[in-house]
């Protein structure tokens with residue numbers, strides 16, 4: 001997918017003025033947050049499980065080469081094929097090559113963020129093969145020709161009315177048929193359309209939530225069962241997954257599954273949690289004749305060796321974006337690439353480059369909610385701060401910001417001077433704003449006063465109050 005992260009500010013402005021998007025976001029926002037909170041309310045071992053999840057991922061990342069080799073051995077021993085894709089281009093070529101070899105005309109797809117990362121649909125369609133998304137959210141945005149706006153709810157930005165219009169245009173094609181209004185009617189219609197696609201599919205392509213080194217298995221988690229129909233009905237199943245999806249043992253996958261479902265949708269377990277181990281064996285009633293797994297690097301090994309390694313713990317639950325005030329205000333498309341929200345603001349600069357993504361690490365209030373809900377304890381705010389530092393060192397920050405930070409640094413290194421100057425500045429602003437109690441414009445604060453007033457300082461500075469408190473022994 002081509003990145004538009006360089007236009008983040010313009011994208012965000014547009015999103016804030018889009019009434020339908022704001023309506024859809026308002027509806028979705030609290031749902032995820034409340035459901036997650038409820039799921040953990042009666043789960044006292046949550047903190048211990050988070051720590052356990054973090055340890056599993058850290059251990060795997062520290063021995064990733066060993067576990068990848070073990071996984072490959074096990075998949076091959078069970079009759080599967082393993083492909084290594086260093087770049088997105090390689091991943092596309094491998095998958096399209098398998099489809100061509102099998103003379104595929106139609107491919108069904110389960111939701112895969114790695115597939116989005118490598119622009120898989122475009123590559124399949126360029127090869128003259130029909131690619132049909134079967135996750136309902138992905139299906140909706142495929143009809144709308146849009147990228148996903150959330151990693152677990154790709155069409156969260158769409159209202160029911162917009163979906164009704166889309167289905168009317170694509171399913172009824174001008175036939176005199178009443179537009180469907182209710183959710184069950186829309187779901188039933190999509191189910192009917194997709195059923196025929198499942199039955200006609202030559203190749204099924206899915207992602208994978210976890211890969212298990214000891215058995216060569218992969219886990220597929222959905223709430224619609226579309227992943228199961230995608231991998232069992234066609235004669236060929238291809239899975240694509242980032243190399244960080246690996247865990248050593250079955251019980252590790254089981255621990256992470258408990259964290260994933262609760263953090264993502266507030267469920268104890270997803271409706272369909274399927275373990276796939278190789279192709280169909282003798283005596284199996286169903287399953288593909290051929291099983292391929294494409295292990296995608298695409299910059300992950302580079303991250304393994306730098307300070308962003310912790311980001312590879314991510315299990316793609318979406319909790320960080322559900323709790324992010326920036327994501328909640330502008331939705332996912334404003335971030336301009338596959339991964340939105342706080343996790344995207346770290347991953348996109350890693351995958352796309354710092355240069356074209358310089359607003360993303362700054363699209364954060366550093367309130368820390370993302371870190372506190374992350375099931376594998378990724379320190380997202382400090383990773384974002386690290387990226388800001390890298391931008392500064394690479395000279396990617398504008399002159400006024402560099403100047404401002406330079407002046408601030410000068411004072412911050414001289415605490416006595418800092419206290420004196422900030423006290424003086426506050427007193428001056430307090431005097432000037434005494435009459436109205438606020439400023440509607442201030443030099444060098446146009447970005448703030450452009451949308452809200454700046455309150456005039458009153459009383460003492462924080463440092464003065466702190467000193468006073470310490471002296472009074474409070």
Ligand code: SF4
Nearest residue numbers: 314315317318320374
């Ligand atoms: S960074 Fe953490 S909270 Fe965000 S998607 Fe990844 S695992 Fe979930």
